[in-house]
Amino acid sequence: MSTALPILLVSAVAAFAVVGLRGDETTAPSTPAAVDIAATGPRFDSLDELVAAADLIVEGRIVAVDAGRVITDPSDPTAGFSTALFQLDVTRSFRGGARAPLIVEQEAALLDGAPITVNGLTANEVGDTGFWFLVRGSADAFPYVALVNEQARILVDDAGRISGADSPFRESSSADELRSALQE
Incomplete structure (x- = not known):
């Protein structure tokens, strides 16, 4: 038997693997579109109401993210969601005395x-800078902090302006104005 046939067969299989398994270069892998979950809960008409609902109010920056818990419906374990854990480095605390990094748990x-x-609130991202209005969980069942609601994260851009999409309260248009309002 000639050695050319096995070499030809190996070459053909290798070519198939490179071309067939590589996929179509014109299409990138698709990321599923985000699904918006409608949650019921408190909505606030003023910054004062949001402040009153928070256990902790901090200014800081998200520096890391890790996988969190999987939470399922006890009657249907196929229905549920996973969370993500975000490390929030605190630069300033307005309520609650937080000084160390906080771990914020958020639906992911x-x-x-x-x-x-x-x-409509997207998950935190590494690099997000701004203000977080948080509630504490119990040490056993909920060992992390969480946002009061979807209004409880106010992001700030590099110029110190409050991001329009994340600013439910128009009392403040800059980080300095918000800091001043939170100190009163």
Whole structure:
């Protein structure tokens, strides 16, 4: 038997693997579209109301993210979502005396991996800078802090302006104005 046939067969299989498994270069892998979850809960008409609802109010920056818990419906374990844990380095505390980094737990994805938003609020991202209005969880069942609601994160851009999409309260248009309002 000639050695050319096995070499030809190996070459053909290798070529198939490179071309067939590589996929179509014109299409990038698609990320599932975010699913917006409608949650019921408190909505605030003023900054004062949001402040009153918060256990902790801090200014800081998200510096890391890690996988959190998987939370399912006890009657249907196929229905649920996963959370993400965000390390928030605190630069200033306005309520609650937080000085060390905080771990903020936030809804992240459905069980099938599709990212979620809650009432339009996207998940924190590494590099986010701004103000967080947080509630404490119990040490056993909920060992992290969480946003009061979807209004409880106010991001600030590099110029110190409050991001329009994350600013439910128009009393403040800059980080300096918000700092001043929170100190009163």
